[in-house]
Amino acid sequence: xxxxxxxxxxxxxxxxxxxxxxxxxxxxxxxxxxxxxxxxxxxxxxxxxxxxxxxxxxxxxxxxxxxxxxxxxxxxxxxxxxxxxxxxxxxxxxxxxxxxxxxxxxxxxxxxxxxxxxxxxxxxxxxxxxxxxxxxxxxxxxxxxxxxxxxxxxxxxxxxxxxxxxxxxxxxxxxxxxxxxxxxxxxxxxxxxxxxxxxxxxxxxxxxxxxxxxxxxxxxxxxxxxxxxxxxxxxxxxxxxxxxxxxxxxxxxxxxxxxxxxxxxxxxxxxxxxxxxxxxxxxxxxxxxxxxxxxxxxxxxxxxxxxxxxxxxxxxxxxxxxxxxxxxxxxxxxxxxxxxxxxxxxxxxxxxxxxxxxxxxxxxxxxxxxxxxxxxxxxxxxxxxxxxxxxxxxxxxxxxxxxxxxxxxxxxxxxxxxxxxxxxxxxxxxxxxxxxxxxxxxxxxxxxxxxxxxxxxxxxxxxxxxxxxxxxxxxxxxxxxxxx
Amino acid sequence: xxxxxxxxxxxxxxxxxxxxxxxxxxxxxxxxxxxxxxxxxxxxxxxxxxxxxxxxxxxxxxxxxxxxxxxxxxxxxxxxxxxxxxxxxxxxxxxxxxxxxxxxxxxxxxxxxxxxxxxxxxxxxxxxxxxxxxxxxxxxxxxxxxxxxxxxxxxxxxxxxxxxxxxxxxxxxxxxxxxxxxxxxxxxxxxxxxxxxxxxxxxxxxxxxxxxxxxxxxxxxxxxxxxxxxxxxxxxxxxxxxxxxxxxxxxxxxxxxxxxxxxxxxxxxxxxxxxxxxxxxxxxxxxxxxxxxxxxxxxxxxxxxxxxxxxxxxxxxxxxxxxxxxxxxxxxxxxxxxxxxxxxxxxxxxxxxxxxxxxxxxxxxxxxxxxxxxxxxxxxxxxxxxxxxxxxxxxxxxxxxxxxxxxxxxxxxxxxxxxxxxxxxxxxxxxxxxxxxxxxxxxxxxxxxxxxxxxxxxxxxxxxxxxxxxxxxxxxxxxxxxxx
Numbered sequence: 001x002x003x004x005x006x007x008x009x010x011x012x013x014x015x016x017x018x019x020x021x022x023x024x025x026x027x028x029x030x031x032x033x034x035x036x037x038x039x040x041x042x043x044x045x046x047x048x049x050x051x052x053x054x055x056x057x058x059x060x061x062x063x064x065x066x067x068x069x070x071x072x073x074x075x076x077x078x079x080x081x082x083x084x085x086x087x088x089x090x091x092x093x094x095x096x097x098x099x100x101x102x103x104x105x106x107x108x109x110x111x112x113x114x115x116x117x118x119x120x121x122x123x124x125x126x127x128x129x130x131x132x133x134x135x136x137x138x139x140x141x142x143x144x145x146x147x148x149x150x151x152x153x154x155x156x157x158x159x160x161x162x163x164x165x166x167x168x169x170x171x172x173x174x175x176x177x178x179x180x181x182x183x184x185x186x187x188x189x190x191x192x193x194x195x196x197x198x199x200x201x202x203x204x205x206x207x208x209x210x211x212x213x214x215x216x217x218x219x220x221x222x223x224x225x226x227x228x229x230x231x232x233x234x235x236x237x238x239x240x241x242x243x244x245x246x247x248x249x250x251x252x253x254x255x256x257x258x259x260x261x262x263x264x265x266x267x268x269x270x271x272x273x274x275x276x277x278x279x280x281x282x283x284x285x286x287x288x289x290x291x292x293x294x295x296x297x298x299x300x301x302x303x304x305x306x307x308x309x310x311x312x313x314x315x316x317x318x319x320x321x322x323x324x325x326x327x328x329x330x331x332x333x334x335x336x337x338x339x340x341x342x343x344x345x346x347x348x349x350x351x352x353x354x355x356x357x358x359x360x361x362x363x364x365x366x367x368x369x370x371x372x373x374x375x376x377x378x379x380x381x382x383x384x385x386x387x388x389x390x391x392x393x394x395x396x397x398x399x400x401x402x403x404x405x406x407x408x409x410x411x412x413x414x415x416x417x418x419x420x421x422x423x424x425x426x427x428x429x430x431x432x433x434x435x436x437x438x439x440x441x442x443x444x445x446x447x448x449x450x451x452x453x454x455x456x457x458x459x460x461x462x463x464x465x466x467x468x469x470x471x472x473x474x475x476x477x478x479x480x481x482x483x484x
Numbered sequence: 485x486x487x488x489x490x491x492x493x494x495x496x497x498x499x500x501x502x503x504x505x506x507x508x509x510x511x512x513x514x515x516x517x518x519x520x521x522x523x524x525x526x527x528x529x530x531x532x533x534x535x536x537x538x539x540x541x542x543x544x545x546x547x548x549x550x551x552x553x554x555x556x557x558x559x560x561x562x563x564x565x566x567x568x569x570x571x572x573x574x575x576x577x578x579x580x581x582x583x584x585x586x587x588x589x590x591x592x593x594x595x596x597x598x599x600x601x602x603x604x605x606x607x608x609x610x611x612x613x614x615x616x617x618x619x620x621x622x623x624x625x626x627x628x629x630x631x632x633x634x635x636x637x638x639x640x641x642x643x644x645x646x647x648x649x650x651x652x653x654x655x656x657x658x659x660x661x662x663x664x665x666x667x668x669x670x671x672x673x674x675x676x677x678x679x680x681x682x683x684x685x686x687x688x689x690x691x692x693x694x695x696x697x698x699x700x701x702x703x704x705x706x707x708x709x710x711x712x713x714x715x716x717x718x719x720x721x722x723x724x725x726x727x728x729x730x731x732x733x734x735x736x737x738x739x740x741x742x743x744x745x746x747x748x749x750x751x752x753x754x755x756x757x758x759x760x761x762x763x764x765x766x767x768x769x770x771x772x773x774x775x776x777x778x779x780x781x782x783x784x785x786x787x788x789x790x791x792x793x794x795x796x797x798x799x800x801x802x803x804x805x806x807x808x809x810x811x812x813x814x815x816x817x818x819x820x821x822x823x824x825x826x827x828x829x830x831x832x833x834x835x836x837x838x839x840x841x842x843x844x845x846x847x848x849x850x851x852x853x854x855x856x857x858x859x860x861x862x863x864x865x866x867x868x869x870x871x872x873x874x875x876x877x878x879x880x881x882x883x884x885x886x887x888x889x890x891x892x893x894x895x896x897x898x899x900x901x902x903x904x905x906x907x908x909x910x911x912x913x914x915x916x917x918x919x920x921x922x923x924x925x926x927x928x929x930x931x932x933x934x935x936x937x938x939x940x941x942x943x944x945x946x947x948x949x950x951x952x953x954x955x956x957x958x959x960x961x962x963x964x965x966x967x968x
Contacts, residue, residue, distance in 0.1 A: 006490050006493065009490060009493035009494060009497055010493060012497050013493055013496050013497045013500060016497060016500035016501055016504060017500055020500055020503050020504055035519070035523070035526050035527065035530060036530065036596075037530070037533075037595035037596040037599060038526035038527075038529050038530050038595075038596075038599055038601075039519070039526065039596075040596045040597070040599065041526070041596075041599035041600055041601040042519050042522035042523065042525070042526040042601050043519065043522075044601065045522050045601035045602075045603055046519060046520065046521070046522050049521075049603055058605070060606060060607060061600070061601075061602075061603075061606065061816060062607070062619045062621050062622065062812075062815065062816045062819050063621070064620060064621065065621075074613045097609075097610060097611075098610075099608070099609035099610055099611075100608065100609075101608055101609060103608070104605050104608055107603075107604035107605040107608075108604070108605050110604060111521035111522075111603065111604055111605075112520075112521040112522075112523075112524045112525075113524070113604075114603075114604025114605075115521060115522055115524065115525035115601060115602065115603055115604060116525055116545070116601070116602050117522075117525040117526050117528065117529035117545075117599060117600070117601045117602075118529075118545075118599065118600050118601075118602065118817055119529055119533055119545075119591075119595065119598075119599055120591035120592070120594060120595055120597075120598025120599060120820075120821065120824070121542070121588050121591040121592050121595075121598075122544060122545065122782075123544060123546070123782040124583070124584065124585055124587070124588055124591075124779050124780050124781060124782055124783075125581075125583035125585060125781055125782055126581060126582070126583055126781045126782060127581075127583075129558045135546045136548060137546050137547070137548065138546065163647055163784075163806075163807040163808070163810075163811070164807065164808050166806070166807055166808045167806060167807050170806065179698060205805075208805060209805050209806070212801075212802075212805045212806075213697060213699065214663060214699050214700045214701055215697065215698050215699060215700070216698045216699070216700060217698055295608050296608050297608060297609055297610045297808075298606075298607040298608055298609055298610060298811065298812035298813075299608075299811050299812065299813055300807060300808060300809065300810065300811040301811070317696075318696075321689075321692060321693050321696045322647075322650070322651060322654065322693070322696075322806065323647040323648065323650055323651050323784060323807070324647070324648050324650045324781075324784060325784065326647075326784065327647070327782065327783050327784040327785070327811050327813065327814040328546075328782035328783065329782075329783055329811065329813045329814050329817045330811040330813050330814055331546065332545060332546045333602055333813045335546050336604075337604065340604070
C-alpha cells in the first residue's frame with residue numbers, strides 16, 4: 001500500500017468524525033423515543049397508506065391483499081383499475097347512502113394527530129376502573145366539543161354512549177315507554193303502548209327499528225299530525241324530532257307538548273358543517289354521533305345528552321343489556337378524533353366541513369337554478385353563534401322535488417335519465433315526487449353527481465313538460481348566500 | 485498541538501470508519517421503514533406502556549392523566565399506591581366478574597404482533613366495498629381459527645358478527661321467533677310467542693335480556709324441564725344451551741327436539757383454554773366471542789355460525805337494524821388478534837390458556853380437597869382433539885356448593901368469613917347454596933382468592949358443622965388429572 005501524507009489522514013479522520021457526529025445526532029438527537037414493539041404496527045400502517053391509488057381510492061389494513069401480500073386499492077365510485085386511475089364513464093352516480101367521506105381529506109391532512117396505536121393488552125376487561133362502561137376522558141371530550149361548537153348544553157346533563165345513534169334510538173324509545181316510566185311518572189294513567197310519532201319527511205330507521213323490535217311497550221304510529229287531533233293526553237306519545245331534519249335540513253321542533261309527551265331530539269346533523277348554530281340545544285333527550293361530527297360512520301359511536309337521571313339510568317341499562325357497552329377500541333379512537341376536533345377550538349374541522357358542504361350546495365343550487373323541472377329545499381340563512389356571522393345553508397342532503405306533473409316517480413326520473421341513484425321520497429314517508437341526494441360522500445362522488453345533474457338540466461328544453469299548479473320558479477328560490 | 489505518530493491517525497480513522505458503518509447499518513441497515521405520521525402514535529403507546537406499575541397494574545392511553553400529563557397506573561385488586569406497589573391486606577377478593585385478564589400476559593409477550601395502528605381515515609364509511617358489514621379478512625380468520633382449534637364446523641356455514649355474544653343472543657332469539665319464521669316454516673301452527681327455555685344453572689343474561697325487550701314474539705319461561713312435560717309440540721320452543729356451561733363447565737346438550745324446537749348453542753367457552761374439545765361442534769346456531777377466545781371482553785365482538793340461510797339473513801338484519809353493524813376499529817383489532825392466534829396453528833395461545841387455567845383449577849381443587857364444608861363441580865377429563873391427548877378440566881368458573889346444612893347462603897358465607905365476593909347461585913336460577921367464583925381474572929386476583937379460600941378451609945375445624953344427607957366427601961371428588 002502506498003504511504004499517504006499524514007495531512008491526508010488528519011483530514012480523513014476529521015471528516016469521518018463529522019459524519020459520526022451527524023449520524024449520532026440523526027439517531028439519538030431528536031429526543032425521539034427509540035421504538036420497539038410498536039414499530040411493526042406503525043410500519044404496516046404507513047406501508048398501506050403509501051399504496052398509490054391515484055387520489056381516487058385508498059388501501060386499508062384490513063382490505064384484501066394480493067398473493068404477494070400487496071394491499072389492494074379500493075376505488076371511489078366511477079374509478080377502477082388496480083390503482084384507481086381509470087375513469088368509468090358509464091358508471092352509476094350513487095347518491096343514496098349517508099357515508100360521510102367528505103371529511104376524509106381532513107383526516108389525511110391530520111394524519112399524525114389522529115393516528116392511534118392500540119396495544120394488544122389494551123383494556124381487556126368489561127368495565128373501566130370506576131366500574132362504568134364509558135371512558136371518563138371520552139366523556140370529558142364530548143362535553144368539551146359541545147362547548148366549543150356551542151350546539152348543546154351539557155353542564156348538569158348525563159351522557160350515555162352507544163353503538164352509533166342507531167343504538168341509542170331504541171334505547172331512548174325503550175327508556176321513555178310506559179313499562180319503564182310508569183313507576184316514575186304518576187301522571188301516566190294508561191299502560192297501553194306508547195305511540196311513536198314523527199313528522200313527514202323522516203329518517204326511515206325510526207320506523208323500521210321501532211317496528212322491528214315488536215315491543216309490548218311502544219308502537220310506531222307514523223305521522224304525528226293525525227294523532228294530534230284525536231289524542232286526549234292520556235296516552236304516552238314519544239315524538240322523534242330530527243333537527244336539522246334528514247332529509248330536508250329543517251330545524252324542526254316538537255309538535256307534542258304536555259306531561260304525557262316526550263321528544264327524542266335527533267341532533268346528529270346539528271354541527272357547523274351542516275347548519276348555522278343559532279343557540280345551544282337544550283332538550284331533555286338529544287342524540288349525537290361521531291359519524292356526522294368527524295365523518296366516522298364506520299366507528300359505531302354515538303351519545304345521548306339527557307336531563308333526567310332516571311331516563312339516563314334506563315338508557316344506560318339498555319346499552320348494557322343489549323351490547324354490554326361500547327368497544328374500548330372504538331372509545332379510544334373516538335377520544336383521539338375528538339381531541340383533534342377540540343384543537344384550536346374546533347376552527348379547523350368546522351371550517352373545513354362548512355366550506356366543503358357550502359361549496360357543494362352552491363354548486364348544486366347553481367345547476368338547479370336554471371331548471372324548471374327540479375327544485376331543491378330552501379334552508380334559510382341564519383346567524384351562527386359558532387362562526388359569529390350569518391351563514392347560508394350547507395345541508396347534508398338535497399331534497400329534490402320533481403315539479404313536472406308527469407314526473408311522479410322522481411327516483412326513476414333521475415335513475416333512467418341521468419344514471420343517478422338517490423333515495424326515494426317514500427322511504428321518508430313522503431311522495432315519490434321527492435328524492436334525497438346525499439351530498440356528504442367523497443369529492444369524486446359529488447363531482448359526478450353534479451356533472452350528471454348539470455347534464456340532465458341542460459336537456460330540459462328537449463323534453464315535454466307540464467308544470468304543477470303550485471310550482472315556484474326554482475331559480476327564484478335558489479338565491480345564494482355567501483356569509484362566510 | 486503535539487504531533488502524533490501516523491499509525492495513531494490510521495488506527496483512529498479505522499475505528500471511526502467502523503463506528504460510521506455500524507451507525508449507518510443501525511439507521512438504514514434493517515430494511516426499516518422511515519416512520520413519519522405514525523411515529524407520534526407509536527411513541528405515545530410505548531410511553532404509556534413503559535409506565536412502571538410494579539407488575540400489579542398498567543397504564544392505558546385513555547386512562548386518567550396527572551396534571552403533568554403523566555398517565556396514571558390502574559392497579560389490580562388488592563394493590564394500591566401511585567405505582568401499584570402497596571399490597572392492601574384487608575381488600576375484597578372480587579371473584580364475581582368474568583373479566584378474562586388471565587390472557588393479558590400472553591398479549592404483553594406478543595406486543596409486536598398484536599399491536600395495531602389505526603389511521604385517522606381508516607374505514608369511515610358504513611359498509612365494506614362488497615356492501616357488507618363484515619371484513620372479509622376477519623371472516624376468513626374466524627373460519628381459520630375454528631379449523632385450527634377443531635371446535636366448530638364452519639365450512640358451508642354463514643357467519644354474522646355482533647357487539648359480543650350479548651348482542652347475538654337477542655339476534656338469535658329474534659331470528660328464531662314465530663313472527664320472523666312463520667313465512668318460512670309452514671309447520672308452525674301457532675303465532676303465540678315462542679317459549680324461551682334453559683336448564684338451571686344458567687347465565688343470567690338470557691333471562692334479563694329476553695325479559696327486557698318485552699317482545700310480542702317471545703317469552704322467557706325459565707327452566708325447560710317443566711315445559712317439556714306439558715308441551716304438545718305445537719308451540720315454538722327456543723332453548724339456550726351453554727356448552728361448556730356457565731357456571732358449571734358441563735358440556736350441555738339440548739333437551740328439546742322436534743320440528744318446532746330450536747336451540748341456540750352458546751359456545752363461547754368451547755376453546756382449549758377451558759375444556760377438552762372432543763369434536764367440532766356442528767349445531768344450527770352457535771355463538772362465539774373474542775372475549776373468551778383472546779380475552780378481549782372490552783372489544784365487543786362476537787360471531788354466530790349458522791346453518792340456515794334464512795336464519796342468517798334475519799340475524800344479520802338484527803345487527804344492522806339495532807347497531808348498523810360492528811365498529812370497523814373493533815373488526816380491525818379482532819383481525820389482528822385472531823392472526824396471532826392462528827400463528828403456529830394456535831399452539832401458543834391455547835397452551836398458555838390451558839396451562840394457566842389448569843394450574844388455577846388444580847390449586848383451587850387442592851385447597852378444597854381438605855374441606856368438608858365446600859365442594860366444587862366435577863368436570864370429567866376427556867380426550868381433546870386439539871392437544872391429541874386426554875385432558876383434565878380447566879374450567880372458567882368454580883361452581884362452589886356449601887355442604888353444611890346451615891350454610892344456605894353460600895355467597896354470604898364466603899363474603900362474611902373470607903371477604904370473597906362471588907356471584908350468587910340464585911343469579912343462575914339455582915339455590916343460594918351455590919356460588920360462582922371467577923377463575924379467569926388476573927393472576928393477582930386468583931392468588932388472593934386462593935389464599936382466602938385456603939384460609940377459610942383451614943378454619944373449618946373450629947366451626948360448628950352439620951353435613952347434608954347427600955354429601956359426597958369432596959376430597960374423593962377432586963382427584964387430579966394431569967394429562968398435559
